[in-house]
Amino acid sequence: MTEPAITGFLRPDGRVGLRNHLLVLAVNGLSVPTGRRIAAMVHPSIAIGMPYGSGLLGHDRAVHQAALEAMAGHPNVGAVLVVGADPPKVAAVGEAAAFAGKRVEAIALDDCDHDALVMTDRGVRAAAAMLKAISDDRRVPVPLSSLSLGLECGRSDPSSGLVANPLVGRIADLVVGAGGTAMIGETTEWLGAEHLLARRAATPEVARAILDAARARETLAVGNGLDLTGNNPSRTNIDAGLSSIEEKSLGAVAKSGSGPIAGLIGYGARPPGAGLWVMDAPAYAPESITGFALAQANLCLFTTGVGNSYTSALMPTIKLTGNSRTADRLHEQLDFEAGDVFRGRERIEHAADRLMATIARIASGSLTWGEILGDHDEVVSRFGPAL
Numbered sequence: 001m002t003e004p005a006i007t008g009f010l011r012p013d014g015r016v017g018l019r020n021h022l023l024v025l026a027v028n029g030l031s032v033p034t035g036r037r038i039a040a041m042v043h044p045s046i047a048i049g050m051p052y053g054s055g056l057l058g059h060d061r062a063v064h065q066a067a068l069e070a071m072a073g074h075p076n077v078g079a080v081l082v083v084g085a086d087p088p089k090v091a092a093v094g095e096a097a098a099f100a101g102k103r104v105e106a107i108a109l110d111d112c113d114h115d116a117l118v119m120t121d122r123g124v125r126a127a128a129a130m131l132k133a134i135s136d137d138r139r140v141p142v143p144l145s146s147l148s149l150g151l152e153c154g155r156s157d158p159s160s161g162l163v164a165n166p167l168v169g170r171i172a173d174l175v176v177g178a179g180g181t182a183m184i185g186e187t188t189e190w191l192g193a194e195h196l197l198a199r200r201a202a203t204p205e206v207a208r209a210i211l212d213a214a215r216a217r218e219t220l221a222v223g224n225g226l227d228l229t230g231n232n233p234s235r236t237n238i239d240a241g242l243s244s245i246e247e248k249s250l251g252a253v254a255k256s257g258s259g260p261i262a263g264l265i266g267y268g269a270r271p272p273g274a275g276l277w278v279m280d281a282p283a284y285a286p287e288s289i290t291g292f293a294l295a296q297a298n299l300c301l302f303t304t305g306v307g308n309s310y311t312s313a314l315m316p317t318i319k320l321t322g323n324s325r326t327a328d329r330l331h332e333q334l335d336f337e338a339g340d341v342f343r344g345r346e347r348i349e350h351a352a353d354r355l356m357a358t359i360a361r362i363a364s365g366s367l368t369w370g371e372i373l374g375d376h377d378e379v380v381s382r383f384g385p386a387l
Contacts (some may be wrong), residue, residue: 003178004360007139008146008298012101016146018298018316018363021046021079022131024123027068027084027093028053031109034116035083038123043308044133046313048378054086055386062342067268067380068093070294072367074314075098078137079130082106103130115317139365145179145274147363150292150300151255152186152317154285156233157240157305161251163322163341163348164303169257170352171301171359172276178258183265183295184256185281185288187217189227192246193253197278202260209264213280240306255303267381268294285310286379289317292377299363309333311370316362319370320355333369335362 009017015254022045026035032049039047048071056064072080072093080097084090087108094106105126112118151168153160172182190197192215201207221228233248242248262275268291271277281291286307287302293314300317302308307330311317321327336358340346362368370376 002280003144004356005364006142006360007364008142009075009078009137010142015075015296016142016298017075017078019076019199020134020137021314022127022134023048023071023074023077023080023314024092024127025068025072025080025082025093026050027082027089031083031119034109034119034123035081038081038083038127041083041120041124042127045127045131046376047134048313050380052386057384057386059066060383060386063268063379063383065089065092067290067294070097070268070270070296071314071378072097072104073102074293075296075298076314076316077102078134079103080105081123081127081130083109083119083303084193085109087111102235102257103133107128108210121136139273143178144175147299147359148181148271148295148297149175149183150289150295150297150312151182151184152285152289152292152300152302153189153252153255153304154302154308154310155236155240155304155306156248156251156300157237157323158242158251159322159326159342160303160305161247161254163338163351164305165251165254165322167320167338167341167348167351167355168255168301168303169324170348171355172255172257173259174352174356176257176274176276176314179273179274181277181297182257183271183277183279183297184253185279185291186252186283188221188283189214190214191228191249192244193249196250197253197261200256200259200261202262206261206263208254209219210261211280213264213278214290215260217280226242236306255301265295267291270296282381286377287317287381290378290380294380298340299359301359304334307333309370309373309375311376313376316368317370317376318359318362318368332373333375335368
């Protein structure tokens with residue numbers, strides 16, 4: 001396959017953005033409505049809000065602070081307006097954005113005499129000025145190695161494991177082979193197939209980490225009285241034709257392709273280098289996809305069997321299926337169909353060429369259905385109680 005032509009935005013730190021978003025980032029729940037109000041008045045922009053505040057503890061607190069800083073510094077963000085009711089947190093997130101080379105303005109509610117309407121006015125003016133500035137940024141040709149992929153599946157059916165996920169795996173092999181990055185997560189969806197991932201580990205230590213992560217998730221479920229039967233696969237998966245967790249897992253891990261696994265990373269952690277990585281993360285799609293965004297993936301490939309409309313706010317999310325009935329029913333939600341592969345009318349190699357062409361177009365600026373419809377968000381995982 002000839003390397004496709006892709007364009008993107010070169011960032012000061014050498015990374016590549018596939019979008020040049022103005023991000024309105026509300027760092028705690030008190031400021032989320034104001035952040036959304038500002039974003040609604042400045043077009044185009046995206047709004048992300050962290051619904052939690054000062055009660056977070058320990059690991060939760062560290063993860064959420066890191067998440068805010070990762071979103072502010074994301075390669076697909078050209079400028080960020082940080083708003084919040086906690087001046088030190090607002091300042092820290094603003095500093096992280098500036099360190100990543102973003103245009104940034106930070107406004108604390110405390111500096112607006114605790115008046116949300118004053119913060120709205122200041123925020124709209126600041127956001128509008130930054131949007132005007134980043135509108136002058138221009139795309140340039142970038143190599144395939146500039147892609148960092150988050151690979152997700154949701155509401156799977158037999159076509160997912162037989163067609164859509166192996167198709168994504170071929171793309172993962174291509175991107176990683178070119179020097180790019182790919183990540184899979186959803187640890188509970190390795191169960192029954194974790195040994196296959198471990199066989200591809202770059203080192204024995206990575207293999208042990210993969211097996212330990214899968215075992216820990218299973219132990220967590222059992223320890224909390226949860227029978228994974230009927231939960232994973234879910235009732236939706238079962239009704240769609242999946243028989244067992246092993247069948248679902250065999251399909252899910254196919255997204256990772258066939259190459260060696262460089263390592264296991266924690267939830268939302270940025271991979272230390274290029275290659276194929278596995279993320280120990282929840283399986284719920286909004287949390288899982290957000291984990292990839294926090295890890296600085298700039299594009300998401302999301303397969304579905306019966307339909308799943310969720311997409312990332314930070315990353316263009318290409319929704320694809322191997323089920324033609326689903327594609328016909330959800331035409332304005334799915335960006336790519338490979339139903340003819342499932343029917344035996346198209347070779348998967350040809351479908352992979354078509355998918356790579358779609359990826360190149362969307363990476364270079366063509367919109368996904370999720371972007372057009374605004375069917376997106378970011379959801380950071382929680383790990384414990386709050387004060």
